[in-house]
Amino acid sequence: MSRKKRKQLFKEVTVIDAGAKGKSxxxxxxxxxxxLANAIPGDVVDIQTYKKRKAYYEGKAVHFHxxxxxxxxxxxxxxxxxxxxKWQHMAYAYQLEYKQQEVANxxxxxxxxxxxxxQPILGSQNQLMYRNKMEFSFxxxxxxxxxxxxxPNKDLGSRNALGFHIPGMWDKILDIQKCHLQEDxxxxxxxxxxxxxxxxxxxxxxPREQQGLLRTLMIRTASTGDIMVVVQFFENNQLQIKKxxxxxxxxxxxxxxxxxVINQKGNDTIYDQEVICFAGKDHIMEEMEGLHxxxxxxxxxxxxSAQAYELYKLTREFANLxxxxxxxxxxxxxxxxxQFVAKNAKKVIGVEAVPEAIxxxxxxxxxxxxxNTDFFAGDMKKVFNAQFIAAxxxxxxxxxxxxxxxxxxxxxxxxxxxxxxxxxxxxCNSATQARDLALMDAHYKVAKSRAxxxxxxTHHVENVVLLVKR
Numbered sequence: 001m002s003r004k005k006r007k008q009l010f011k012e013v014t015v016i017d018a019g020a021k022g023k024s025x026x027x028x029x030x031x032x033x034x035x036l037a038n039a040i041p042g043d044v045v046d047i048q049t050y051k052k053r054k055a056y057y058e059g060k061a062v063h064f065h066x067x068x069x070x071x072x073x074x075x076x077x078x079x080x081x082x083x084x085x086k087w088q089h090m091a092y093a094y095q096l097e098y099k100q101q102e103v104a105n106x107x108x109x110x111x112x113x114x115x116x117x118x119q120p121i122l123g124s125q126n127q128l129m130y131r132n133k134m135e136f137s138f139x140x141x142x143x144x145x146x147x148x149x150x151x152p153n154k155d156l157g158s159r160n161a162l163g164f165h166i167p168g169m170w171d172k173i174l175d176i177q178k179c180h181l182q183e184d185x186x187x188x189x190x191x192x193x194x195x196x197x198x199x200x201x202x203x204x205x206x207p208r209e210q211q212g213l214l215r216t217l218m219i220r221t222a223s224t225g226d227i228m229v230v231v232q233f234f235e236n237n238q239l240q241i242k243k244x245x246x247x248x249x250x251x252x253x254x255x256x257x258x259x260x261v262i263n264q265k266g267n268d269t270i271y272d273q274e275v276i277c278f279a280g281k282d283h284i285m286e287e288m289e290g291l292h293x294x295x296x297x298x299x300x301x302x303x304x305s306a307q308a309y310e311l312y313k314l315t316r317e318f319a320n321l322x323x324x325x326x327x328x329x330x331x332x333x334x335x336x337x338x339q340f341v342a343k344n345a346k347k348v349i350g351v352e353a354v355p356e357a358i359x360x361x362x363x364x365x366x367x368x369x370x371x372n373t374d375f376f377a378g379d380m381k382k383v384f385n386a387q388f389i390a391a392x393x394x395x396x397x398x399x400x401x402x403x404x405x406x407x408x409x410x411x412x413x414x415x416x417x418x419x420x421x422x423x424x425x426x427x428c429n430s431a432t433q434a435r436d437l438a439l440m441d442a443h444y445k446v447a448k449s450r451a452x453x454x455x456x457x458t459h460h461v462e463n464v465v466l467l468v469k470r
Contacts, residue, residue, distance in 0.1 A: 007048065007049055007050060008028075008048075008049045008052075008057075009046060009047070009048050009049075009062075010026075010028055010029065010034070010046065010047045010049070010059075011046045012044055012045075012046065012065055013026045013027070013028070013034070013044070013045055013046070013047050014026065014042075014043075014044050015036065015039045015040060015041050015042065015043045015044075015045065015061075015068070016041060017041055017098075018040065018041055018087075018090075018098040018102075018459070019035060019102075020102065020431075020459070021459060022037070022086040022087060022458065022459035023035040023036060023037055024036045024037075024039050024040055024041060024043075025041075026039075026045075026047060028049075028057060032055060032056050032057055033055065033056040033057070034047055034049065034056065034057045034058070034059050035056060035057070035058050035059070036058075036059055036060065036061055037060065037086070038060055038061050038080065039061040039064075040068050040070055040071060040087075040089060040090045040094075041068060041070060041094075041098075042067075042068025042069055042070050042071075043061065043064060043066065043067060043068045043071075044064070044065040044066035045061035045062075045063060045064050045065065046061070046062050046063040046065070047059040047060065047061055047062070048060050048062045070090055070091055070094040071089055071090065071091070072089060072090065072091040072092075073089075074088040074089050075088065075128065075180055076088060076178070076179075076180050077177060077178065078174060078176060078177070078179075081143075081145075081166070081174055082163075082164055082174055082176070083164070083166065083167035084164060084179075084181070084458075085180075085181070085457035085458060086457070086458060086459065087457050087458060087459060088457045092123070092127050092456060095453075095456065095457070096121050096123050096453060098459075099121055099451055099453060099459070099461040100120070100121040100451055102430065102459075102461065103121075103430040103449070103451045103461060103463045104118060106430040106431045106433070106434040107430060107433070107434045107437065107446070107449060107463075107465075110431060110434040110435070110438075111433075111434030111435065111437045111438040111441075112438060112441075113434065113437045113438060113441055113446050114445065114446065115446045115448075115449045116445065116446060116447050116448065117447060117448045117449070118449050118450075119448060119449065119450035120450075121450070121451040121452070121453060121461070122310055122314065122450060122451070122452045122453065123453050123456075124304065124306070124307045124453045124454070124456045125306060125307075126304075126306060126307075126456070127456040127457065128180045128181070128456070128457070129180060129181065129182060129183045130181070130304045130306065130307065130456065131181045131182045131303050131304060132182070132220060132221050132222060132286075132301070132303055132304070132305050133182075133218070133219070133220045133221075133301070133303050134179065134181060134182045134186060134218070134219050135216060135217070135218045136162050136163055136164065136176065136190055136216065136217045136218075136219075137161075137162070137163065137164070137165060137173050137205075137215070137216050137217075137268070138160070138161070138162050138173070138197075138204045138205045138212070138214040138215055138216065138217070139160070139161045139162075139171070139172070139173035139204055139205055139206070139207060140159055140160055140161075140203070140204040140205065140206050140212060141159060141161070141171060141172060141173065141206065141207070141208070142158070142159045142160060142161035142173060142174075142175050143161065143166050143169075143172045143173060143174045143175070144156065158198060160175075160194070160197070160198060160204045161173040161174065161175035161204070162175065162176070162190055162193070162194040162197075162204075162214075162217065163175045163176035164176060170207065171207040171208055175194075176190070177191070182219065182221065183221060185227070185252060185254065186219050186221065188252075189217075189219055189229060189248070189252055189255075190217060190219070192251060193217065193231075193244070193247070193248065196244075196247050196251075197214055197244070200243065202214060202240055202243075202244065203235075205234050210234070210266070211234070211235070212234055212235065213233055213234060213235045213237060213240055213241075214231070214233065214234075214244070215232040215233055215234045215263060215268055216231075216232040216268050217229070217230075217231055217232070218230040218232070218297070220284060220295065221284075222284045222285060222286045222287075222295070222305070223286060223287060223288075223305050223306075224284070224285050224286060224287050225256075226256045226257065226284035226285055226286075227252075227254055227255050227256055227257070227284070228255070228256070228257040228258075228259070228283075228284045228295070228297065229248060229252075229255050229257070229258050229259070230259045230260065230261060230270075230275065230297045231244060231245065231248070231259075231260045231261075232260070232261045232262075232263050232268060232270065233260060233261070233262050233263070234262075234263065234264060235262075235264075236262045236264075241260060241262075244260075245258065245260060245278045245279070249278070249279045255279070255280060256280045256281060256284060257277070257280045257281045257282060257283060257284050258277070258278045258279040258280050259275050259276060259277050259278060259282065259297055260275075260276050260278055261273045261274070261275050261276070261297075262274075262276075270297065270298065271298055275296070275297045275298070282296060282297075283295055283296045283299075286301060286305060288305075288308075288309055288312070288336075288340065289309075289340070291339055291340065291364075291368050292364070292367055292368060293334065293336060293339075293364050294360065294363060294364055294367065295334075296360070298356060299334055299356075299357070299360055300333050300334060300354075300357060301334065301336070302336070302454070303454070303455075304454045304455065307452065307453070307454045308336075308454070310452060311426070311452045311454065311462060311464070312336070312337055312340045312341075314450060314452060314464050315337060315340075315341070315399060315424055315426055315464055316340060316341050316344065318422075318424045318448060318464060318465075318466040319341060319344075319397050319399060319422065319424050319466075320422065321341060321344035321345050321397065322344075323344060323345065323346060324346055324396075325345050325346055325395070325396040325397050326345070326346055326347050326349070326392075326393050326394070326395045326396055326397075327341060327345045327347070327348045327349070327395055327396070327397045327398070327399060328348075328349050328350075328351070328395040328397075328398045328399070328420075329341075329348055329349065329350045329351070329399045329400075329401075330351055330380060330384065330398065330399070330400040330401070330402070330407075330411070331351070331352060331353075331380065331400060331401050331402045331403065332350030332351060332352045332357075332358075332361060332375065332401075333352055333354075333357050333361070333401070334357050334360040334361050334364060335350045335352075335357075335358075335360070335361025335362075335364060335365060335373065335375055336364075337399060337401060337426075338350040338361070338365075338373050338375070338399075339361075339364060339365055339368055339370050339373060341399070342365075342370050342372055342373050343370075345372065345397075346372065347372045347373070347374070347393075348372065348373045348374075349373075349374050349375075349376070349392050349395070350373065350374070350375040350376070351375075351376050351377075351378070351380060351383055351384055352375070352376075352377060353377070353378065353379055353380060354377070355377040357377075358375045358376065358377040361373075361375040362375050374392070376388075380407075380408065380411050381408040381410040381411055384411060384414055385414065386414075386417075389418060394418055394420075395418065395420050396420055396421045396422070397420055397421065397422045397423070397424070398415060398418070398420045398422075398423045398424070399423075399424045399426070400415075400423065400424070400425050400426065401425075401426040401427075402427070402432075403428075404428055404429040404432065405429075405432055406427070406429065406432030406433060406435060406436050407436050409439070412436055412439045412440060415440070416439075416440060416443055419443070419469070421468070421469060422466065422467065422468055423440075423444060423466075423467040424464065424465070424466055424467075425437070425464070425465045425467065426462065426463075426464050427462065427463050427464075427465070428454075428460070428462050430451075430461070430463045433463060433465065437465065437467070440467065442470075443469065443470060444467040444468065444469060444470060445467070445468060445469075445470050446465055446466070446467060447466045447467065447468045448465070448466040449463065449464070449465045449466075450463070450464050451463045451464075452464060
């Protein structure tokens with residue numbers, strides 16, 4: 001088929017639903033589904049398609065005949081270009097409705113699982129400024145606006161940027177003026193660092209040429225008031241590095257952990273890099289119910305601290321511990337959930353693949369004077385075996401919080417072999433959760449399920465399920 005025929009214009013189509021990955025859904029006259037990124041349910045639009053598959057099209061709304069009543073005015077000037085908060089134009093009550101619907105559909109339709117008690121989604125008290133960690137990229141190839149591209153006489157000024165990657169474009173960075181996802185002084189630190197770097201003519205990273213000084217900026221905040229800033233440099237120019245770090249130290253004395261990395265790899269992940277502490281501590285502290293958690297530059301911690309507390313409380317409630325149970329916490333990370341439930345359990349065993357995370361977990365447990373936890377590092381499907389169970393005991397309760405891919409089939413099989421009384425399954429991807437629940441359905445029924453919104457303005461949602469023996 002010619003390219004012309006693959007691209008079609010459908011007129012006055014009503015958007016009917018919000019689907020996976022934040023896309024909205026409409027139906028073409030030929031019955032195919034159309035996925036859209038720039039419309040919401042209730043909009044009546046003309047759609048220009050740009051991709052055709054056997055069962056669906058992908059397209060873009062090019063004209064709006066009628067706007068949905070579910071719309072709200074986005075607060076961010078970068079909305080629609082940045083790609084970070086894709087649902088900011090949808091009123092929060094409807095965001096929650098579609099997240100709840102997605103979880104229920106995945107569990108009941110995909111997993112064919114019956115849910116005895118489907119509880120209402122737990123919304124986030126803060127719908128903006130809720131993230132405790134943000135990462136920004138420097139680039140000397142600032143993304144140009146449509147207006148800048150179309151006007152040949154327009155002075156483009158500096159092409160330096162400090163902001164976010166344009167979705168699908170690894171080398172183009174949108175220069176962010178104000179981000180509504182992290183509390184101040186996050187915006188001040190970013191904008192003033194960029195202004196200082198421009199003023200001093202410090203070279204911003206060129207991703208194509210793999211050269212330049214300034215590469216990324218990470219800002220972490222904590223409910224304790226601690227602030228961590230990590231600047232990633234590409235070139236090892238100690239004079240310029242010191243200039244940047246001294247500026248941040250003097251301009252923002254409230255930074256409690258000021259660190260940097262020199263990374264000359266092809267990608268900007270820092271997990272295999274040395275992090276150098278320039279001023280203050282090499283970590284920040286987070287607090288939850290009197291428990292203190294040390295977070296370093298490489299630590300994983302739930303990105304929405306306030307809502308993580310709600311998620312953990314729900315997990316503990318579903319586990320319904322009496323103080324007599326041996327609990328296994330699979331994919332324990334830095335042991336946050338394990339320590340959070342420890343006071344209600346006889347003992348908690350945490351297992352995690354990342355050795356550094358397990359070291360953090362052990363240190364945190366020691367700091368919190370928790371003596372009934374043990375943590376073990378290793379690949380889950382290899383470590384979590386019959387010998388492990390024989391050595392540590394058969395758990396009455398298993399809590400599992402796997403990555404987006406869900407649990408390996410061998411892990412599911414081992415859980416079924418152990419046959420704990422209760423399983424609490426925390427998931428950031430209800431589709432893979434549904435797949436795993438289907439594998440356990442002959443032996444366990446879903447007694448309760450509740451979605452938790454950790455990421456307002458996006459389509460992402462967590463879900464907590466309680467499984468009990470049939």
